[in-house]
Amino acid sequence: MKKTILTFVLLFISIILTACQFGNVGTDKVITVYTERHYDTDQLLYDRFTELTGIGVNLIRDDADKLITRMDNEGEDSPADILIIADAGRLHRAKEMDLFQSVTSDILSDNVPNQYKDPNNFWYGLTMRARVFVYHPERVNVSDLSTYEDLTDPKWEGRIITRTSTNIYNQSLMSSMIEIMGEEAARAWATGLVQNFARDPQGNDRDQAKAVVSGVADLAIMNTYYIGRMINSSDPYEVEVGETVRIFFPNQDTTGTHINVSGAGVAKHSKNVDEAIQLIEFLTSEEAQRSYADANFEYPINPAVEPHDLLKSWGSFKAQDIPLSKLGEHSVLAIIIMNEIGWK
Ligand SMILES: [Fe+2]
Structure with missing residues (x-):
């Protein structure tokens, strides 16, 4: 009798331990998933994925660079199955650090255009953003706006702002100019641009838009989604700034506007590769893409999915037609040039 009770107690304990281990009973x-995203609407998508597949999702949220360092330090023991981070330059760095593994699937091939993924399938884009001109409509005549290259013209002297060269968004912009123009022309471009800065680079993207509205400068180079975030902010001043400025997509008659992605890759040491692929497939699906992109006012990567109405109101645009992996490949040279020409 005692033995039977003991067996039942042990069985009960093992069931409890199993349930705890898997967190999501059932x-x-x-x-x-290691991710730098932290939007409430994302959780609904992960719940939906669990409902569809029976696969639970454990989220570890932190800054992109911290997650990369953590995965690197964890090595083979890393619990990460997927890493989700912004910027193709950063995704490329994670690939170079051997944090991803190459995966293929027919669904990912259908959902993610070639331009928005690693050429060897180490990472796939999930959402897209553009690095545009944000200008004050009372101080800039839209007919004076054209290209990134035109920002070196003396007519822009003391009128332009953007953040520092330590920021990966500007490093990726610089990389795109190297890819398109070649090293020497890109160096000349950056030199001319810096000469027209209204102040030493400082602050984040939102601070650039605020400085345009407060009169520090007339035009900022910044990412589209920050305007969406400010218009929908709980801070009335941010709403005012977002609604005052205008967006211009440069290089529409030439090489297209600089774009970038946030993306996901399957971790090199994932023990659940099939399930990890399934989640990335789901996040790029028509069902998930709209709300996944809308959470941060970004563009869906899946061409079958329409963007948010606010983004549609800015109009469609032609994007730079270069493989985004080039942004990572040129990033070291981009940083060297920016330092050399005095882009602070
Ligand atoms: Fe950002």
């Missing part, structure tokens, strides 16, 4: 498996 699901077969749980995968771990």
Whole structure:
């Protein structure tokens, strides 16, 4: 009798331990996602994925660079199955650090255009953003706006702002200019641009838009989604700034506007590769893309999915037609040039 009771107690303990281990009782498996995204609407998507597949999702949220360092330090013991971070330059760095593995699937091939993924399938884009001109409509005549190259013209002297060269968004912009113009022309471009800065680079993208509205400068180079975020901010001043400025997509008659992605890759040491691929497939699907992109006012990567109405109101645009992996490949040279020409 005592033995039977003991058996039942042990059985009960093992059931509890199993349930704790998997967190989500009722699901077969749980995968771990390292992500820098922190939007409430994302959780609904992960819940939906679990509902569809029975696979639970354990989210570890932190800054992109911290997650990259953490995965690197963890090595083979890393619990990460997927890493989700912004910027193709950063995704490329994670690939070079051997944090991803190459994966293929027919669904990912259908959902993610070639331009928006690693050429060797180490990472796939999930959302897209453009690095545009944000200008004050009372101080800039839209007919004076054309290209990134035109910003070196003396007519822009003391009128332009953007953040520092330590910021990966500007490093990727610089990389795109190297890819398109060649090293020497890109160096001359950056030199001319810096000469027209209204102040030493400082602050984040939102601070650039605020400085345009407060009169520090007339035009900022910044990412589209920050305007969406400011218009929908709980801070009335940010709403005012977002609604005052205008967006211009440069290089529409030439090489297109600089774009970038946030993306995902399957971790090199994932023990749940099939399930990890399934989640990336789901995040790029028509069902998930709209709300996944809308959470940060970004453009869906899946061409079958319409962007948010606010983004549609800015109009469609032609994007730079270069493989985004080039942004990572040129990033070291981009940083060297920016330092040499005095882009602070
Ligand atoms: Fe950002």
